[in-house]
Amino acid sequence: MKTIDFWYSIGSTYSYLTVMRLNDYEQQSGVTFNWCPFDVRAVMIEQKNIPFANKPEKSAYMWRDIERRAAKYGLPVTLPAPYPLQELVLANQVALLGHREGWGKTYTIESYRQWFVDGLPAGSEPNLSQALSRAGQQPQRVLEIARSAEIEEALVQQTIECRDLGVFGAPAFVVDGEVFWGDDRLDDAVSWRKYGVVR
């Protein structure tokens, strides 16, 4: 099976475009994606990579670009979405647990949908409990485990792992050690997976 590691972080705005179209894209491309949440904020702070804070021109462009591209993909958006997220770490701890237990994709997609369409910040209530319920999970059980030292440490380790692979932002796709950064590099990553070159 041809697979690509899809590194994302709930809290990353451009990841919305990938999260919401990846299931359809996967079927069309014939490539399987392995969803890997990480703490993008930790990596970016460590690398002094602060692309939007105190940059109003670039931030305004980001929302407009996302709006145009969402329309291209047929995705609904209500912009600007609440940003930055207050509970980025918890949102991704839940996602990590979800992928272990098999409901991570649905939770992630529902978190983003509420964040980008309904204006409810991911990782906070009521987004968190609603996304979990829609993924068939009991919020209280999940939150207790997601906040445990084990899951906290697992997210830290997963974050170190992707940083060491060269991932510095989200979303990113990793194929045989090649890093492709940005929703707009999804086609490049798939081309690399299939042909070993960007076509």
Place this chain on the structure above:
Amino acid sequence: MKTIDFWYSIGSTYSYLTVMRLNDYEQQSGVTFNWCPFDVRAVMIEQKNIPFANKPEKSAYMWRDIERRAAKYGLPVTLPAPYPLQELVLANQVALLGHREGWGKTYTIESYRQWFVDGLPAGSEPNLSQALSRAGQQPQRVLEIARSAEIEEALVQQTIECRDLGVFGAPAFVVDGEVFWGDDRLDDAVSWRKYGVVR
């Protein structure tokens, strides 16, 4: 005639990908591009937008991404190219003069080719005189005019103009007030020009 303003700055690395393929692209797309040099460094310093300095991980990615995309476009590259440029302002003053006199495209393409293939920094010798010679110009004459107060001021004004349009980086494409940033948004800009939407 359907036109798009192509804002670029000799000194911008990703502009290489656009500069070198735009003539062919223009013929295929049926859209005409109006080449507009500006001083991207002035805009980025003003907006505290410093994407690569002291960011080794992001810089390493940039070169690899450019390498893969250059291969996709069939463009030669010898990477990393000398960066950052010492004479960014002069390089663009010459380009501005060149577009007034009709040889700006050839000069820009030759500057980039020497910078990205031969390893000779744009805006400095021998790149500058060689690019001018290949554009059919006498370097001494051009450099005297390019360094004049009039051209210096014209570049400052052109830089303010594009900043006020919302351009914060290079390359950028502007279509009816819509800004598209990055070589990877060229198709989006053309789609907007033709259909008023990103397809």
